Amino acid sequence: MITVHGIPDRIQIGPIWYTIEVVPELTGTGSDGESVWLEGTVRTYRQRIKIEERTGRGVKPIIVIHEAVHAILAQAGIDEHHENVVSALGFGIVSLIQDNPDLVSMIQAASDDDA
Numbered sequence: 001m002i003t004v005h006g007i008p009d010r011i012q013i014g015p016i017w018y019t020i021e022v023v024p025e026l027t028g029t030g031s032d033g034e035s036v037w038l039e040g041t042v043r044t045y046r047q048r049i050k051i052e053e054r055t056g057r058g059v060k061p062i063i064v065i066h067e068a069v070h071a072i073l074a075q076a077g078i079d080e081h082h083e084n085v086v087s088a089l090g091f092g093i094v095s096l097i098q099d100n101p102d103l104v105s106m107i108q109a110a111s112d113d114d115a
């Protein structure tokens with residue numbers, strides 16, 4: 001189901017469903033110990049992704065994919081990974097999907113064939 005924010009309320013990554021929650025404010029602690037504003041977070045063992053409400057409409061899908069990439073890597077046992085690689089994949093995957101609807105159709109058709 002799509003929420004009022006245009007974001008699905010949950011996504012499946014492998015065998016695990018993650019609830020997506022849009023929250024009014026999301027902060028964390030930066031490397032210098034200072035509080036920092038976050039656009040999204042994922043807690044794999046809690047099966048929860050949080051997206052900051054003020055994040056722009058065009059950026060929200062990138063943040064969802066970004067957090068999903070973190071979850072995919074964590075599920076694969078790759079707990080240590082570079083944030084810049086995850087960021088590049090978040091932007092790159094969303095761009096690939098948005099720019100190539102025929103590719104998305106091909107992927108969906110292949111999934112339907114397996115059912």
Ligand SMILES: [Zn+2]
Nearest residue numbers: 066070083086
């Ligand atoms: Zn990240």
